[in-house]
Amino acid sequence: MKTRAVVTLMRVIVGILFMAHGISKFQMGLGNTAGWFGSIGIPEFVAYIVAFLELIGGIALVVGFATRYFSAAFVIMLIGAIFTAKLDGGLLGTDGMAGYELDLALIALAAYFTIADERGVGVDQLITTRK
Template sequence: MKTTTIVTIMRIIVGILFIAHGVAKFQMGLGNTAGWFGSIGIPEFMAYVVAFLELIGGIALVVGLLTRYFAIGFILLLLGAILMVKLPIGLLGNAQMAGYELDLALLAIVGYFAIANERGYGVDQLLFKNRDQN
Protein backbone atom coordinates (compact mmCIF):
# COMPACT_ATOMS: atom_id res chain seq x y z
CA MET A 1 0.00 0.00 0.00
CA LYS A 2 1.30 3.45 -0.89
CA THR A 3 2.22 5.95 1.82
CA THR A 4 -0.27 8.40 0.30
CA THR A 5 -3.08 5.92 0.85
CA ILE A 6 -2.06 5.18 4.44
CA VAL A 7 -1.78 8.89 5.29
CA THR A 8 -5.21 9.46 3.76
CA ILE A 9 -6.76 6.69 5.85
CA MET A 10 -5.09 8.01 9.03
CA ARG A 11 -6.24 11.56 8.28
CA ILE A 12 -9.84 10.47 7.68
CA ILE A 13 -9.99 8.38 10.86
CA VAL A 14 -8.54 11.17 13.00
CA GLY A 15 -10.91 13.65 11.34
CA ILE A 16 -13.91 11.45 12.19
CA LEU A 17 -12.74 11.24 15.83
CA PHE A 18 -12.51 15.02 16.10
CA ILE A 19 -15.91 15.44 14.40
CA ALA A 20 -17.43 13.04 16.95
CA HIS A 21 -15.96 15.02 19.86
CA GLY A 22 -17.17 18.31 18.38
CA VAL A 23 -20.68 16.97 17.72
CA ALA A 24 -20.81 15.64 21.30
CA LYS A 25 -20.11 19.15 22.63
CA PHE A 26 -22.92 20.59 20.49
CA GLN A 27 -25.31 17.83 21.59
CA MET A 28 -24.56 18.49 25.26
CA GLY A 29 -25.26 22.14 24.55
CA LEU A 30 -22.42 24.61 24.20
CA GLY A 31 -23.65 26.43 27.30
CA ASN A 32 -23.34 23.25 29.35
CA THR A 33 -19.90 22.56 27.87
CA ALA A 34 -18.86 26.15 28.65
CA GLY A 35 -20.11 25.71 32.22
CA TRP A 36 -18.02 22.57 32.63
CA PHE A 37 -14.96 24.37 31.23
CA GLY A 38 -15.53 27.15 33.76
CA SER A 39 -15.93 24.65 36.61
CA ILE A 40 -12.44 23.28 35.98
CA GLY A 41 -10.83 26.71 35.66
CA ILE A 42 -10.77 27.12 31.88
CA PRO A 43 -12.36 30.29 30.46
CA GLU A 44 -15.85 29.38 29.29
CA PHE A 45 -15.44 30.91 25.82
CA MET A 46 -12.82 28.23 25.12
CA ALA A 47 -15.61 25.64 24.97
CA TYR A 48 -16.89 27.36 21.83
CA VAL A 49 -13.41 27.56 20.32
CA VAL A 50 -12.75 23.88 21.04
CA ALA A 51 -16.15 22.69 19.77
CA PHE A 52 -15.85 24.59 16.50
CA LEU A 53 -12.22 23.57 16.00
CA GLU A 54 -13.08 19.91 16.56
CA LEU A 55 -16.06 20.02 14.21
CA ILE A 56 -14.70 22.22 11.41
CA GLY A 57 -11.13 20.94 11.74
CA GLY A 58 -12.36 17.35 11.74
CA ILE A 59 -14.31 17.94 8.54
CA ALA A 60 -11.25 19.63 7.03
CA LEU A 61 -9.10 16.59 7.89
CA VAL A 62 -11.62 14.21 6.33
CA VAL A 63 -11.57 16.10 3.02
CA GLY A 64 -7.88 16.95 3.29
CA LEU A 65 -8.23 20.74 3.38
CA LEU A 66 -5.52 22.85 5.07
CA THR A 67 -4.37 19.74 6.90
CA ARG A 68 -1.14 21.23 8.26
CA TYR A 69 -2.87 24.28 9.74
CA PHE A 70 -5.68 22.34 11.40
CA ALA A 71 -3.10 19.84 12.68
CA ILE A 72 -1.28 22.70 14.40
CA GLY A 73 -4.57 23.81 15.95
CA PHE A 74 -5.19 20.26 17.16
CA ILE A 75 -1.68 20.09 18.64
CA LEU A 76 -2.46 23.16 20.75
CA LEU A 77 -5.88 21.78 21.70
CA LEU A 78 -4.48 18.39 22.73
CA LEU A 79 -1.60 19.89 24.70
CA GLY A 80 -4.12 22.07 26.53
CA ALA A 81 -6.38 19.08 27.26
CA ILE A 82 -3.49 17.01 28.56
CA LEU A 83 -1.82 19.70 30.64
CA MET A 84 -4.90 21.50 32.00
CA VAL A 85 -7.38 18.66 32.44
CA LYS A 86 -6.07 15.13 32.14
CA LEU A 87 -2.52 15.11 33.50
CA PRO A 88 -3.62 14.94 37.16
CA ILE A 89 -5.94 12.03 36.31
CA GLY A 90 -3.09 9.98 34.86
CA LEU A 91 -2.37 8.12 31.65
CA LEU A 92 -5.24 5.65 31.99
CA GLY A 93 -7.64 7.84 33.95
CA ASN A 94 -9.94 6.90 36.80
CA ALA A 95 -13.55 5.83 37.29
CA GLN A 96 -14.87 9.32 36.46
CA MET A 97 -12.79 10.32 33.44
CA ALA A 98 -10.58 8.87 30.73
CA GLY A 99 -6.86 9.50 30.95
CA TYR A 100 -4.71 11.13 28.36
CA GLU A 101 -3.73 8.01 26.40
CA LEU A 102 -6.02 8.85 23.44
CA ASP A 103 -4.91 12.49 23.53
CA LEU A 104 -1.27 11.36 23.37
CA ALA A 105 -1.90 9.06 20.40
CA LEU A 106 -3.83 11.79 18.56
CA LEU A 107 -1.04 14.26 19.38
CA ALA A 108 1.51 11.97 17.71
CA ILE A 109 -0.65 11.60 14.60
CA VAL A 110 -1.52 15.28 14.15
CA GLY A 111 2.12 16.10 14.89
CA TYR A 112 3.00 14.00 11.87
CA PHE A 113 0.39 15.84 9.77
CA ALA A 114 1.88 19.17 10.87
CA ILE A 115 5.46 18.40 9.82
CA ALA A 116 5.21 15.84 7.02
CA ASN A 117 5.10 16.83 3.37
CA GLU A 118 2.87 13.85 2.65
CA ARG A 119 -0.75 14.97 3.06
CA GLY A 120 -2.46 12.07 1.33
CA TYR A 121 -5.24 12.36 -1.20
CA GLY A 122 -7.51 15.35 -0.75
CA VAL A 123 -8.04 19.02 -1.42
CA ASP A 124 -4.54 19.93 -0.19
CA GLN A 125 -3.05 17.73 -2.91
CA LEU A 126 -4.95 19.69 -5.53
CA LEU A 127 -4.20 23.12 -4.03
CA PHE A 128 -0.53 22.60 -3.21
CA LYS A 129 0.57 20.03 -5.81
CA ASN A 130 2.99 22.35 -7.61
CA ARG A 131 4.51 23.72 -4.41
CA ASP A 132 5.23 20.21 -3.02
CA GLN A 133 6.92 19.07 -6.22
CA ASN A 134 9.68 21.67 -5.84
Protein backbone atom coordinates (compact mmCIF):
# COMPACT_ATOMS: atom_id res chain seq x y z
CA MET A 1 0.00 0.00 0.00
CA LYS A 2 2.87 2.39 0.76
CA THR A 3 4.27 1.86 -2.72
CA ARG A 4 0.94 2.80 -4.28
CA ALA A 5 0.85 6.08 -2.32
CA VAL A 6 4.42 7.00 -3.29
CA VAL A 7 3.83 6.15 -6.95
CA THR A 8 0.62 8.19 -6.95
CA LEU A 9 2.46 11.16 -5.43
CA MET A 10 5.28 10.88 -8.00
CA ARG A 11 2.76 10.68 -10.87
CA VAL A 12 0.80 13.69 -9.63
CA ILE A 13 3.96 15.79 -9.18
CA VAL A 14 5.23 14.90 -12.65
CA GLY A 15 1.79 15.71 -14.06
CA ILE A 16 1.78 19.10 -12.36
CA LEU A 17 5.25 19.86 -13.77
CA PHE A 18 4.19 19.03 -17.31
CA MET A 19 0.94 20.94 -16.86
CA ALA A 20 2.88 24.00 -15.67
CA HIS A 21 5.16 23.84 -18.71
CA GLY A 22 2.14 23.57 -21.00
CA ILE A 23 0.37 26.48 -19.30
CA SER A 24 3.55 28.52 -19.62
CA LYS A 25 3.60 27.97 -23.39
CA PHE A 26 -0.03 29.09 -23.67
CA GLN A 27 0.63 32.16 -21.50
CA MET A 28 3.61 33.19 -23.66
CA GLY A 29 1.36 32.77 -26.65
CA LEU A 30 1.57 29.75 -28.88
CA GLY A 31 2.71 31.96 -31.75
CA ASN A 32 5.66 33.18 -29.69
CA THR A 33 6.47 29.65 -28.60
CA ALA A 34 6.29 28.47 -32.20
CA GLY A 35 8.58 31.34 -33.23
CA TRP A 36 11.14 30.28 -30.63
CA PHE A 37 10.97 26.68 -31.83
CA GLY A 38 11.56 27.93 -35.37
CA SER A 39 14.50 30.06 -34.26
CA ILE A 40 16.34 26.97 -33.00
CA GLY A 41 15.58 24.92 -36.09
CA ILE A 42 12.54 22.97 -34.94
CA PRO A 43 9.46 23.15 -37.20
CA GLU A 44 7.07 25.66 -35.64
CA PHE A 45 4.06 23.32 -35.70
CA VAL A 46 5.87 21.11 -33.16
CA ALA A 47 5.37 23.86 -30.55
CA TYR A 48 1.61 23.37 -30.75
CA ILE A 49 1.94 19.60 -30.34
CA VAL A 50 4.29 20.00 -27.38
CA ALA A 51 2.10 22.62 -25.66
CA PHE A 52 -1.05 20.51 -25.95
CA LEU A 53 0.78 17.32 -24.97
CA GLU A 54 2.23 18.98 -21.87
CA LEU A 55 -1.10 20.46 -20.81
CA ILE A 56 -3.44 17.57 -21.60
CA GLY A 57 -0.90 14.88 -20.72
CA GLY A 58 -0.08 16.65 -17.46
CA ILE A 59 -3.75 16.72 -16.50
CA ALA A 60 -4.06 13.05 -17.48
CA LEU A 61 -1.13 12.13 -15.23
CA VAL A 62 -2.60 14.07 -12.31
CA VAL A 63 -5.85 12.11 -12.51
CA GLY A 64 -4.13 8.88 -13.55
CA PHE A 65 -5.74 8.50 -16.99
CA ALA A 66 -3.91 6.77 -19.88
CA THR A 67 -0.78 7.10 -17.79
CA ARG A 68 1.24 4.57 -19.78
CA TYR A 69 0.52 6.26 -23.13
CA PHE A 70 1.08 9.85 -22.06
CA SER A 71 4.25 8.84 -20.22
CA ALA A 72 5.61 7.15 -23.36
CA ALA A 73 4.84 10.31 -25.34
CA PHE A 74 6.66 12.39 -22.72
CA VAL A 75 9.75 10.17 -22.96
CA ILE A 76 9.85 10.68 -26.74
CA MET A 77 9.21 14.42 -26.41
CA LEU A 78 11.92 14.89 -23.77
CA ILE A 79 14.52 12.94 -25.74
CA GLY A 80 13.69 15.20 -28.67
CA ALA A 81 14.05 18.29 -26.47
CA ILE A 82 17.46 17.19 -25.25
CA PHE A 83 18.83 16.51 -28.72
CA THR A 84 17.30 19.54 -30.46
CA ALA A 85 17.42 22.27 -27.83
CA LYS A 86 19.45 21.42 -24.75
CA LEU A 87 22.40 19.18 -25.58
CA ASP A 88 24.72 22.07 -26.46
CA GLY A 89 24.04 23.67 -23.07
CA GLY A 90 25.32 20.65 -21.20
CA LEU A 91 23.90 18.79 -18.26
CA LEU A 92 23.64 21.83 -15.98
CA GLY A 93 23.31 24.56 -18.61
CA THR A 94 25.43 27.57 -19.48
CA ASP A 95 24.99 31.32 -19.87
CA GLY A 96 21.59 31.37 -18.19
CA MET A 97 20.23 28.59 -20.39
CA ALA A 98 18.78 25.50 -18.74
CA GLY A 99 20.60 22.21 -18.99
CA TYR A 100 18.97 18.87 -19.48
CA GLU A 101 19.19 17.53 -15.93
CA LEU A 102 15.45 18.02 -15.31
CA ASP A 103 14.68 16.37 -18.64
CA LEU A 104 16.70 13.29 -17.61
CA ALA A 105 14.89 13.05 -14.29
CA LEU A 106 11.51 13.38 -16.00
CA ILE A 107 12.52 10.76 -18.60
CA ALA A 108 13.35 8.34 -15.78
CA LEU A 109 10.01 8.92 -14.07
CA ALA A 110 7.98 8.82 -17.30
CA ALA A 111 9.79 5.63 -18.37
CA TYR A 112 8.84 4.08 -15.03
CA PHE A 113 5.18 4.99 -15.55
CA THR A 114 5.37 3.57 -19.08
CA ILE A 115 6.66 0.13 -18.10
CA ALA A 116 5.67 -0.41 -14.47
CA ASP A 117 2.59 -2.34 -13.46
CA GLU A 118 2.12 -0.04 -10.45
CA ARG A 119 1.05 3.45 -11.52
CA GLY A 120 -0.73 4.44 -8.33
CA VAL A 121 -4.32 5.34 -7.61
CA GLY A 122 -6.19 6.96 -10.48
CA VAL A 123 -8.65 6.54 -13.31
CA ASP A 124 -6.50 3.81 -14.91
CA GLN A 125 -6.90 1.69 -11.78
CA LEU A 126 -10.68 2.20 -11.77
CA ILE A 127 -10.95 1.15 -15.41
CA THR A 128 -8.74 -1.92 -14.88
CA THR A 129 -10.63 -2.94 -11.74
CA ARG A 130 -13.98 -2.82 -13.56
CA LYS A 131 -12.79 -5.09 -16.38
